[in-house]
Amino acid sequence: MAALRFSGYHTGSVVAARYQPSIGCIISIGEDKMLMCSLWRKDSNSFWPSVAQPLPGIPTALEYDESSRRAFVGLDSGSILDFAFTEDYNTVQTNRTIPAHGGRVTSIVFDRERELLLSASRDKSFALHNVLNGALVARHKVDAWMSLIQYDAATQNIFVGDYRGNIHALRIADGLLKAVNVLTGHTGCIRSLVWVPAAGFLFSGSADKTVVAWDIGGHKGVMYELCRHTSAVHSLVYLADRRELVSVEETLIVVWSMAADRGEAPDWEESDTCQLCQQPFMWNLSEMWQRRKFAINRQHHCRACGKAVCDACSPSTATLPRIGLELPVRMCRECVPTITPEMKTPLCRTSPVTKVTQVLPVPASDLVLTILADNSVNVLKLDEFLGGVTAARVDDSARRSAPAPAAAVA
Secondary structure, three states, rough: OOEEEEOOOOOOOOEEEEEOOOOOOOEEEOOOEEEEEEEEEEEOEEEEEEEEEOOOOOOOEEEEEEOOEEEEEEEEEOOOOEEOOOOOOOOOEEEEOOOOOOOOOOEEEEEOOOEEEEEEOOOOEEEEEEOOOEEEEEHHHHHHHEEEEEEEEEOEEEEEEEEEOOOEEEEOOOOOOOOOEEEOOOOHHHHHHHHEEEOOEEEEEEOOOOOOEOOOOOOOOOOEEEOOOOOOEEEEEEOOOEEEEEEEEEEEEEEOOOOEEOOOOOOOOOOOEEEOOOOOOOOOHHHHHHOOOOOOOOEEOHHHHEEEEOOOOEEEEEHHHOEEEEEEEOOOOOOOHOOOOOHHHOOOOEOOOOOOOEEOOOOOOOEEEEOOOOOOOOEEEEEEHHOOOOOOOOOOEEEOOOOOOOOOOO
């Protein structure tokens, strides 16, 4: 199919959008305080706005359930509006307003089977509400703004990212909301989360320019850091049939092979002196006094072995794709000779992209929805979106066996 383009109907920035392929419509919210439904018309080969619903405030989050034709819109004020579209998508009615939070709503998920609404907010809380009556079921508070929710309805496991880079693992059990764990590894706001229950992996993209693959199902605390981006990672798409992860920043697409033999990066060691030449670092004044030699000797770390080294002992850089380092990083003089050309073989592919601010897979299809910096919304085939990523995939010889299906959270 040719790419479908929607633009020009919102007078402000497009905040979020969803595409329903069975009807051919885009549900969108914008900073112009409008909820819109736009239907695809084959006769004009364009989208036609069938609903333009004014909102009482600036919308900040959107959830849409196709089977019930319900849209939930979070506002900057903390309220969540519950809407229902008619069967022809020419009218929308307001069911209720839920006073969910005391600050901006950042993420919403609807569990239709249980009639539960999950929401995260800048009021530093995650909340559960009953959509039948709007009543609060449970709330979990943290010490940072919350940014994003990933929910497994089958097991009722929940992952919530925050602005400090932490991921809070929660679970609904026996009608109660329980805190399970906190995953730490990022240093910036969590911008994207993808949970793959069949493999037991959680993927996170952050404003710190990194992607992390968390082996939740392995129950061993293993995480693989993936570094190739040069700006904030705002979107992730997992391709189960290819065992590949697509990560997107505003101007770059990276496709990671998750079938490759990957390892964890070493922990950084700490020392008051260089672990190779034994020269004291700049804060080790007592050692410098004993040697009667003062110098501004900064501490660095070799990314291959994790040792604390000085600048003179780590003059070289190299890539180490097996531990996710696809950009040149600092190496110590002992590790550099051990890095072979084969060890530098990339395990990802890249392609530039026109300024993209969001990428969302369309459920049960091979389509993705993209929102561009020019406020246009495009619906296109995934392979078309990845068209510039032309490099060959990883050889079968570099592959490992797929992770076995596992429980969501220990």
